[in-house]
Amino acid sequence: MGIFDKFKIGFKKSASALTSGLKEIIIKKEIDDKNLNKIEEFLIESDVGVEAASEIKEIISGKKIDPNKDLTTEINLILKEYIINLMRPLENDSFFEKKQKLNATLISGVNGVGKTTTIGKIGKILKTNGNKVMFAASDTFRAAAIEQLENWANKVDAQIIKSSQGSDPASVAYKAIDEAIKNDFDQVLIDTAGRLQNKKNLMEEYRKIANVTKKIDQDAPHDIILVLDATSGQNVINQVEEFNKIIPLTGLIMTKLDGTAKGGILLAIAKKYKLPIIALGLGEKEDDLQLFSAEKFAEAFTQVN
Numbered sequence: 001m002g003i004f005d006k007f008k009i010g011f012k013k014s015a016s017a018l019t020s021g022l023k024e025i026i027i028k029k030e031i032d033d034k035n036l037n038k039i040e041e042f043l044i045e046s047d048v049g050v051e052a053a054s055e056i057k058e059i060i061s062g063k064k065i066d067p068n069k070d071l072t073t074e075i076n077l078i079l080k081e082y083i084i085n086l087m088r089p090l091e092n093d094s095f096f097e098k099k100q101k102l103n104a105t106l107i108s109g110v111n112g113v114g115k116t117t118t119i120g121k122i123g124k125i126l127k128t129n130g131n132k133v134m135f136a137a138s139d140t141f142r143a144a145a146i147e148q149l150e151n152w153a154n155k156v157d158a159q160i161i162k163s164s165q166g167s168d169p170a171s172v173a174y175k176a177i178d179e180a181i182k183n184d185f186d187q188v189l190i191d192t193a194g195r196l197q198n199k200k201n202l203m204e205e206y207r208k209i210a211n212v213t214k215k216i217d218q219d220a221p222h223d224i225i226l227v228l229d230a231t232s233g234q235n236v237i238n239q240v241e242e243f244n245k246i247i248p249l250t251g252l253i254m255t256k257l258d259g260t261a262k263g264g265i266l267l268a269i270a271k272k273y274k275l276p277i278i279a280l281g282l283g284e285k286e287d288d289l290q291l292f293s294a295e296k297f298a299e300a301f302t303q304v305n
């Protein structure tokens with residue numbers, strides 16, 4: 001199965017919700033003010049955000065659409081073009097390339113969004129690209145979390161630095177980077193506990209990880225990637241806002257886009273924050289992480305080529 005097919009299957013729910021929603025609105029063979037407003041409302045309900053919805057509405061109203069064509073398809077084509085223009089600057093394949101020097105990445109996000117799983121999947125891609133990969137089990141909160149990362153390390157053949165449950169997350173990250181430098185690793189991926197962005201002490205602990213890694217490499221962590229769960233809907237906006245305040249993010253990964261109708265939220269985030277989108281999670285298995293491509297995303301989302 002090619003990358004595009006996977007995207008399409010993963011996005012089926014979001015896409016068919018979009019197309020059937022548009023079909024319900026466009027029953028006549030023309031676009032007037034009334035259904036234009038309905039389209040805008042529908043886009044807002046699809047989580048793409050007020051700003052993007054209003055821009056898309058403006059573009060549709062400014063375009064001469066041939067009434068002999070299928071209007072739903074025509075609108076999907078406009079939407080597709082809008083998405084590509086908005087998101088192409090946010091593509092960032094370079095994250096996965098083999099680096100000249102060590103790259104340490106802090107993986108952050110609230111509980112259950114898929115951080116640990118995503119680290120495993122990233123590890124697999126990095127290994128395929130010839131990187132020496134180290135995982136740091138800095139989610140020391142639960143023993144099961146350390147074990148989970150260890151299983152992923154075994155699966156994708158990455159090294160892991162871990163400590164006992166309850167130990168200092170920052171010192172695990174420090175140790176991992178230290179080992180990585182000494183042994184010529186290319187990448188360190190630091191797993192963190194699922195801290196709620198409103199829990200102050202957990203956020204302080206998160207900040208401390210980044211401060212401590214600077215003691216060994218002043219540029220570390222080189223990347224701070226926030227993992228977002230597509231099924232959380234509007235909550236993710238608040239998560240980006242809060243995490244970005246503590247340590248400026250360098251990228252986003254959205255997981256669980258398989259089987260949700262809420263994929264539109266990625267547009268809202270792209271519009272608001274313009275942060276690089278590193279990859280998308282489309283399942284629980286090791287190969288279910290897709291590098292972000294604006295065009296593929298737009299095609300899958302609108303289901304038009």
Ligand SMILES: Nc1nc2c(ncn2[C@@H]2O[C@H](COP(=O)(O)OP(=O)(O)O)[C@@H](O)[C@H]2O)c(=O)[nH]1
Pocket residue numbers: 109110111112113114115116117118194255256257258280281282283284288
């Ligand atoms: N369907 C689906 N499930 C995912 C995806 N990513 C992670 N999960 C599942 O989400 C759950 C929580 O993942 P985990 O990595 O433990 O989250 P963490 O608490 O952020 O580390 C697990 O059951 C994962 O298998 C994804 O892209 N799609």
Ligand SMILES: [Mg+2]
Pocket residue numbers: 115116117139145191192194
């Ligand atoms: Mg975890």
